[in-house]
Amino acid sequence: MGMDLPQLGTRRPPPIPPVRSSGLWDQTEHLLLWVRAGSACVRMEGHPEFRLAAGEGVWIPATEGNSWTIITEPDTVAFPLLTHPRIAPEAPPEPRRFVVPDGWQEWLIQHFNLMVTPLTGHGYSQDALVDLLRDSGRRPPTLAGGTEPRTVDPPVMPKAGGARAVADELLRNPALDLTLTEWSARALSSPRTLRRDFLADTGLTFEQWRLQCRLSAAVEFLSAGFAVDQVAARVGFASNNGFTRAFRQRFGSTPYDFRRTPSARRAVGDLSQRATVARQADDLVKMVREGRTSPAAPELLPATRTTSHTNDSHVLCWAYRGSGYLDLADRRYEWGRGGAIWIPAGMEHTMGVRENSISLPLGNASTRDLQLTEPLQAQFSPAWDDYLMFCSISARTPVRPDNYDPSHILDLFADQVAAQRALSVPMPTDPQARGAAMEYLRRIGTSGWSGLDVPADIHRAFREQTGMSFVRWCYAARMRIARDLLAGDAKPVAVARRVGYAHLPTFSAAFSRFHGISPREYQERATTKP
Secondary structure (H helix, E strand, O other), rough: OOOOOEEEOOOOOOOOOOOOEEEEOOOEEEEEEEEEEOOEEEEEEOOOOEEEEEEEEEOOOOOEEEEEEEEEOOOOOOEEEEEOOOOOOOOOOOOOEEEEOOHHHHHHHHHHHHHHOOEEOOOOOHHHHHHHHHHHOOOOOOOOOOOOOOOOOOOOOOHHHHHHHHHHHHOOOOOOOOHHHHHHHOOOOOOOHHHHHHHHOOOOHHHHHHHHHHHHHHHHHHHOOHHHHHHHHHOOOOOHHHHHHHHHHHHOHHHHHHHHHHHHHHOOOOHHHHHHHHHHHHHHHHHHOOOOOOOOOOOOOEEEEOOEEOOEEEEEEEEEEEEEEEEEEEEEEOOOOOOEEEEOOOOOOEEEEEEOOOOEEEEEOOOOOOOOOEEEEEOOOOOHHHHHHHHHHHHOOOOOOOOHHHHHHHHHHHHHHHHHHHHOOOOOHHHHHHHHHHHHHHHHHOOOOOOOOHHHHHHHHHHHHHHHHHHHHHHHHHHHHHHHHHHHOOOHHHHHOOOOOOOHHHHHHHHHHHHHHOHHHHHHHHHHHO
């Protein structure tokens, strides 16, 4: 807090390119596409074409086997939102255009955020839940075997990549009813691996974990005043009887008795984030179905947070609205409106945003492309809002340009990356020579990169202060950066591109001349050291 962050948004943002995205609709969820800025065209097989301007949206019900195409004009920001049929049982059965009412835009952005990130939140205390169950005149909820009462927070999260991705999706939507084989295909894993990882990381089988996830969500919905049959459908039970039986086995009380307790009625005014989103989704579905243009605006956005977890790659998050925080290694990092932060890969952390705040993920970077040992922060001006939202949508959904690379967001951090690269080579102290060195480091491997021409006095400063000519210094910089990337287990062909070589043999020859060993041999030695 109080530190000056690099101002990355002082220059103009790049233009937002047009998008043409298409495929076969195989989703089990409804799609709501909303245009925040610009214009878009949506085509679905067997349905009329929908042309949407800013502030308009289209509702597309879950169907299988239909082809779809989404086309956006330049400078367009269009948010795709998915809703499971069990969450919206009264949704329109046919595609429908609608106007997004005033007051709903920010909530739709947050709904997208909750759809693509592990953020979750609770608007009630765990103690209140214990009191709630005690007020029913029954024993507090217990697990099988008569153990002491436990909270109804979601179960422990698995850490392995595929299992973690499945758990995140089920936390966001416990009604998803996929088989383990279908989940493994979605997570690019195998059923055997998912079973092993859930059991090893959580102590529960996949089926036990999913049941606990559904029942913890059920308590939130019941406390918010939803009817028992609505709750059963929203959390993925095929029948009320099955839901009632599972609830009683877990908590020692039926959902009907639980819902009638005084504490449950008091909890209605203190909704969890999940229940708040469900209430607002109901209102939005009514607006789409009935053609209303001005339903009541949603209340303040609830505070949200993630569970403690790690990421396989570095993740960049940006605060579009309000403020947020990152708790990592006994330290809290704060950011406000426009603040962006890289969260290092492999480090356990918790991230949250405060009430009425929105934070979006902008993209990922591998440990090969960026070396981080602590968070990296920067600041964007409001002029960048639309471009950064486009980056978030493109990084996390199919609505993106062809060959979109989520790591391109690294280009916005060229100064920070250059400063990191400068640690690998001796730097001149002369201000002009140091400026030329930093500019060279910023441009290595970028599109259109072809080196730098510098005047004679800078060449002289390099010889005097680094012991190398400028040309030799540039060669050394590329080779030492390549060495660091190889030590981080990056593939030689990727390293060649990152340091500006179009062909692997040319890079290998240059690396061997400088280090006396080939890139592959160096990497084998570096990665097998004890």
